[in-house]
Amino acid sequence: MNVLLLKEPRDGESGQDPYIKELASQGHKATLIPVLSFKFVTLNTLSDKLFQPEKHGGLIFTSPRAVEAVKMCLEAEERREEWNKSVKDKWNKKSIYVVGKATAALVRSLGLNPLGEDTGTAEVLSRDIIEREDTNIPPLFFPCGSIKREVLPTALRENGVPLETLTVYQTAEHPDLEKNLKNYYMEQGTPASIAFFSPSGVKFCLEVVRRLSGEQIAQIKFAAIGPTTQDAMTAEGLCVACAAEKPTAEHLAAAIAKALQ
Known part of the structure; x- marks a missing residue:
């Protein structure tokens, strides 16, 4: 299934992002869209x-x-x-x-x-x-x-x-955030799961995600990297399907895989 990761790529790491790799090992296709600029x-x-x-x-x-x-x-x-x-x-x-x-x-x-x-x-x-x-x-x-x-x-x-x-x-906010989200939805449709990695990610993305998903938003399994992000999601009225036990690629992929079963 398609999983959308709203996060920055890992700096200085060669090869595949660990979150994409872990989700692939669970049989899911993950795509990364950067949310923030620094x-x-x-x-x-x-x-x-x-x-x-x-x-x-x-x-x-x-x-x-x-x-x-x-x-x-x-x-x-x-x-x-x-x-x-x-x-x-x-x-x-x-x-x-x-x-x-x-x-x-x-x-x-x-x-x-x-x-x-x-x-x-x-x-x-x-x-x-x-x-x-x-x-x-x-x-x-x-x-x-x-x-x-x-x-x-x-x-x-x-x-x-x-x-x-x-x-x-x-x-x-990343200058291309909205454009990248629109392109993703046009090419891949509504994802089965969307993972947030920070309260600022929730702040910058949620409105666009709601608009693009329409009524299908009820089917999306929303995932949080940790308790702080989960609190921000809940405060916005999102139903959080799962949260990583620890903020690592392994723990998040396991939580998402379980939620999508």
């Missing part, structure tokens, strides 16, 4: 902070894009050598927190040792941080996107863990 900002400020590890108690990354921003700083200013020689080791003496495997893999490529790879959400990660960290540390540094949720900053603030955030990328 613009990096404040990279000079980010660069300054990256090279002052002594001023921070650790690092927090909750998205692959934030790690990409760090990579851009190291490459743009040709500071990779200085980073490799001394700076990354100073950071590694502190805690480097991440959400999810994709972010953890990118953090490792910077030579950093991530903690929290198996935390699927900011809620779970914030509990880990509160348990591990003292309230009298220098602030943890959190480079993030313009539409981050306030779950993690709020939890840390309420528990007295100091935090400094910096917006390093802005998220907007």
Whole structure:
């Protein structure tokens, strides 16, 4: 059956996207349509902070894009050598927190040792941080996107863990989103299942999906990558057929395959 994945392709991964691959192994044909576009900002400020590890108690990354921003700083200013020689080791003496495997893999490529790879959400990660960290540390540094949720900053603030955030990328709707969705429906018809990967994906896509699906929307099995996205879908009145137990390609493909049986 046809499955529509409303997500960005995995950056830097050669070969097939893992979600398309996993769904194919379950006998389903998946198509990917990118929902978001990203613009990096404040990279000079980010660069300054990256090279002052002594001023921070650790690092927090909750998205692959934030790690990409760090990579851009190291490459743009040709500071990779200085980073490799001394700076990354100073950071590694502190805690480097991440959400999810994709972010953890990118953090490792910077030579950093991530903690929290198996935390699927900011809620779970914030509990880990509160348990591990003292309230009298220098602030943890959190480079993030313009539409981050306030779950993690709020939890840390309420528990007295100091935090400094910096917006390093802005998220907007992908310029070709509506055109790509229309083309998909014209060529392949209404999909058997549609998977959402973020609350912003729900915000940007749902109206178009409803319009294109018409009365057939009742037959679509809607899938969520995790609890935050599921909440956003439910809030919009969607009936969520399934959610991935963990935010991985394997778990989502298994959930969709079960829902389509």
